[in-house]
Amino acid sequence: MKILLAEDDMRLGELVVHMLKKKGGHTADWVTTGREACEYAEATNYDVLILDWMMPKGDGVWACRQLRKEGYMGAILMLTAKDGLQDRINGLDAGADDYLVKPFEIEELLARLRALSRRNFAPIQGEEVQVTGLILNRTNQTASIAGELVQLTPREFQLLDLLIQNKGIALTREVILDRIWGLDADVGPKAIDAMIKLLRKKLSGLNQELIQSIRGVGYKIEA
Template sequence: MRILLAEDDLRLGELIAHMLEKKGCHTVEWVTDGLSALDFALATTYDLLILDWMMPGKDGTDICIELRKKSYMGAILILTARDALVDRIEGLDAGADDYLVKPFEIGELLARVRALTRRNFAPIQEEEHEIAGMVLNRTNKTVSAGGKDDTLTVQLTPREFQLLNLLLQNSGITLTREVILDRIWGFDADVGPKTIDATVKLLRKKLSSFGNEELIQSIRGVGYKIEG
């Protein structure tokens, strides 16, 4: 099972990620701020999100609200030191499926993870997306094309994958550089338009392996788009 963990306490985050992988045999991606958590959740398919309530950039409850507004249907578990009834209600009303108060025993966390994964949550998005004769695999972060015996597969970096997936999710819509920067790097990141352009250039080079270097269109002075 694939889990996204968002926890800014480095010691606790390392412990949780280690125990989920060792005891639960899960694959865990760990981020330490809310903006990254939101970007990862929107760009990648996870079976469960584990979000700390208080984080730099964006709180866990704010992430829940934003994801649910975007029709996100995956399981979400909130971690927090707030144990008042009103706080629990707020967390659940924000869109969380469960709520665990710190400090907690790892055994209880694993039990809640098992309980959530037994529930039938609709998938966030299909694992694969076909376009222009290629297949984007959201699980492996690869692009491939060809027949059974002659398939060509290209591995994408996390940023390249997030960019391509973001453009595909918004096919036919021009995304400004500001929107791309916010959704993938975050406005607080120390990068600018040149970084976006460089990532597009590298992604186009990989897509050229399939003859689709022109798939990502440049909209002069604005940004980029992919036609559906």
């Protein structure tokens, strides 16, 4: 994951960045003010922002509110020594997706980052997308072929949308499992294959097979 840490405690910031890289295998940028956090988040695509509550030139809550106000849709984790109920409420109401109280163990931070990464924070690319005769409506979570609705379960829709968002890219079963169920789910590769088989059957009204199998890898939709 690519992570932005906003933390003005130099000692803690240096330690967290080091551990993110060494133990988590992540890449990380580090800033020390809320204003810098906003500037970096607007200029670079990050998987998660870690915002310290107390910082100069705009604290974490201010930065979080500013980013959400400007339409930022990425994951935000608030990092703070404030552990009161109202403090947690204020942080979450400002737009944070999770909240970690100092002092904390790096293992818990890494676990929370993994949990956030399993959630889809990608902005909606558009209300509707069309692919070879299929119309996918992300707002209503419906699919249709030639004006006829295709009855999909929520997970079938998620899987189809995931493949469409990554057109031209072969997605491994592990990636699909992580994005749709989460790696901790008690679901195996055979469940993915079975869902693909059902999806193909439901999309049989198309003139061509939409989902392609990539031997030894997984599945993709051609760009």
